[in-house]
Amino acid sequence: MVLFHAKGMPIGYVAVMLALVASIGGFIFGYDTGQISDILLMPDFLQRFATCTDPSDSSTCAFSTVREGLIVGLLSIGTLIGALVGAPTADFFGRRRAMQMECMVFIVGVIIQLCSFSSWVQFALGRLIAGWGVGALSAAVPLYQAETAPPQIRGTLTATYQLFITFGILVAYCISIGTRNLGGASSWRTVVGIGIAWPALLITGIQFMPESPRWLAGKGRFDEARASIARVRGVPVEEAGQHTAILREVDEIRENVVYEAKVKGGWIDCFNPNRKVLYRTLLGMSLQSLQQLTGANYFFYYGATIFQSVGIQDSFVTQIILGAVNFFCTFGGLYVMERFGRRIPLIVGGLWQSAWLFVFAAAGTAKNPQENKGIGELMIVSACLFILGYATTWAPGVWILIGETFPQRTRAKQGALSTASNWLWNFLLAFFTPFITRDIEFRYGFVFASCNLLGAIVVYLFLYESAHITLEAVDLMYNDPNCKPWTSRQWAPPGYADRDDLVAQSAAAEAQKPLAGATEERIEKTLDSDGAGPGPKSQIYHNENGISEKTLRV
Template sequence: MALFYIQGVPIGYMSIMLAVIASMGGFIFGFDTGQISDLLIMPDFLLRFAQCGTPGDVSTCSFSTVREGLIVSLLSIGTLVGALIGAPTADFFGRRRAMQLECLMFVVGVIIQITSTHTWEQIALGRMVSGFGVGALSAAVPMYQSETAPPQIRGTMTATYQLFITFGILVAYCISIGTRHMSGAGSWQTVIGIGLIWPAILAVGIQFMPEASSPRWLAAHGHIEKAERALAACRGMTAKQAESDFIIKKEIDEIRSSVEYEKSVKAGWLECFAPERKMLYRTLLGMSLQSLQQLTGANYFFYYGATIFQSVGISDSFVTQIILGAVNFGCTFGGLYIMEKFGRRYPLIIGGVWQSMWLFVFAAAGTARNPQTDQGIGTLMIVSACLFILGYATTWAPGIWILIGETFPTRTRAKQGALATASNWVWNFLIGFFTPFITRDIQFRYGFVFAACNLLGAVVVFLFLYESSDISLEAVDMMYNDPDCKPWTSRTWAPPGYNDRKDLIDQTRAAEQHKAIAEVEHVEKAGEPSGQNGFHDSAAAENGTVKH
């Protein structure tokens, strides 16, 4: 039974459940990202893994720039490798099985970390092993969500991955503030060890999702009937209802045509860099957007936020971290709405400009006055950081993950998605490792660098990104290969047979309305009250056709 309708199209509970369960991969990512900032200033963690002038005296303990950078950033080396191996894993085992294997890899990394006693290298190694799982999940989950979600809610469903990243960061901050006063290793081992729960939820939960395989992956492996059932489940329909449904038939025909074409072309890694069909264009675009997401500067705050706010004179940087995390999480809900309502291009362009503006304020304030002696400057810097996070959480944070799931054709989606995500992790590593060196030399002027990168991101989106909202993944492929369509005109493009994007939406809605009316009339003629059939009743009520 359909839960609700969007643009006249039924949306089933399965679409929502698949998006939420798969998004636990994002929660794992966020939890691992958020915990390290607070771990670095926990007393027992410092005593065990930092360099101490006087053994046992935490006030003399500190991390060297190299050691701190490696502990933070080796996670990103693991995620880089994981993102690249995630593509063949997802294609070979299928999206669901691949995610379960990647959860197991993350668990191994957590165990390595919590069994360390005094060896910082073991902590760094464990984070790198966990990174293998996190990186592979970061490539697989958005792709899986985009392949299963109906086009009308694909942006929202894919953006739940980013929502869960922010939720994971916030939960990590909250757990850290609760364990920081625990005696001994429990203060930091508890934070890391709780990370075992999240992959268990994902691995077990996805197993119990019926029809949980990607329709496009099923079709590519010759299971057209299963693909149709998977689409029907996401629409809240039975297999019998799907047999006569206009939307299902149209989407299955598109998928079948796309698969048949793709079988005639050998899809290897080199094809991702072929100039034909704008493959190279889209690969470079995806890699650029993922790189620029890191260069917004968000992880400057998430990785080193506790250290940053200590340096501006905040007495309890744990609390400030929670404030930032809460702003990040809360504003991402707005991002779900914005990316669905206004498409992809406008939010990313406006977001880039907004983020640049507040980073400039952050950097200028910290450079003009000493925030440790000027309380007003310190407050201004925290406010500007929160306003930067507001813009990031509503635009660039969810938007880029959505685009990675819907920009590439099916035959190379896993590989191109892996290359794009790997670019994200390369810059993640560079920022994580080199930030201590850079801030030591230029301090808060580092914000000017990120401000410029945000403006560059807005320009790249305007010149090169096509608007992919409201159309099927197969239609997105057609759009990129239409010589008459340009990025700045793509908002109105629609597949052949439609005048523009609005006409596509209107015709889809009209087709569903006509079908709903016909079904209700058929039921009433047969003498069955329409209210006894949940699907018919919901469809008719949505379109105002129920007769009383």
């Protein structure tokens, strides 16, 4: 069933549902991230796992810097491993099956944490294993969403992953504030145990969603790929063989698969300089690293502790405020990334975030926030405004780009390498932040502010605008020698004047109307499509600049 039309193309309800269901993987990520900040302050948790001068009095208990860093940071080591393992898993078993297997790994990690009674090492190892599942999901979910979502709304649907991360963080904060006064271990075990519900939902829900058509095509299963696209488009599967837009999309995927079959797709090929594969690998790893270096997790991991240090009496409430700002502003991010593309929001976001982090750090450095209420309030406001910018730009934007920047043959592995970079920096920040803040306190914010400026520069100089075009066209764009990152917003596939022309002609093709604006360099031919008779018309473009010949549909 067609739910609505976007840029003249049909969108089915399945397209929205698969994005929401798969994004439960992001919810798992966010929930596990958000819970630890408050758990570290719960009395029973402190008495069991911290060092106490009087074990019966939690106020005498405290974590050493190393122990606190390991409990928080070992999750990120697990996620780093999981991200790398997730690529071959997703390639071998398919995107859906991989997600189901990774949810089971996460559940095992949660059970290990629940069975911890006095050993902080066991609890930390449980987080390590749970992190394995989270990391693998963080590689598989954006990949699945980008490969399956219609290009007309790919940014919005892929950004739901980040929306669910923020929702997970907020829910973890709310559950924590509700359980903190429960007696004994129930205060923290309830928070951890509820985490089993989310992977159970994903395991069940993803079973009813279509598999990635690009993964199916890569396995030679073109009929199933066509059926998958039909479901996403809201077209009855039995009518897919006569539907112009679906046949065009399948043919474009098929031709890319045929070409990619001639190219190796191992880990080493992610570092091949040909066709800008190495360029995109390094770009993806840089963007994911810089997303961590924005400083967002400085607040999410240690927010409760930070706001205790600025004199806030109930730091749990402040955490909920930050989590709510993060969650609700991400809705704006869905609009921003679809309306303004990828480059402009990331550049503007980097500058905005940098400005407010400078305010945060300068205020905390100028005066002691515990002795000056106004300074403490300014720091909270600047933290909220920083998160507003982050939630609408860098938070959703980078996850979108990881799904749509890489060529099909190495997409899973390049996405895994990029995501692993995110988790590496996640661990480094989680582990070393207590050491750093102990020595330089709020001046730490200046480091993050500088990294945000660097991020804006990297985006301007190296990132191509990939909004609203197919993944196959993105690959063409990166290999067009006449296209530069700062001019890529105007780039369109050969035969189209610009991206507006591309949208107009796609809408005309969907309506099966004659196309306007045909160029003289088009050479039309008819392609067969999986035995369904003559397929849609295509154009062959002969590129004098040395780009390999490609065929694009009208």
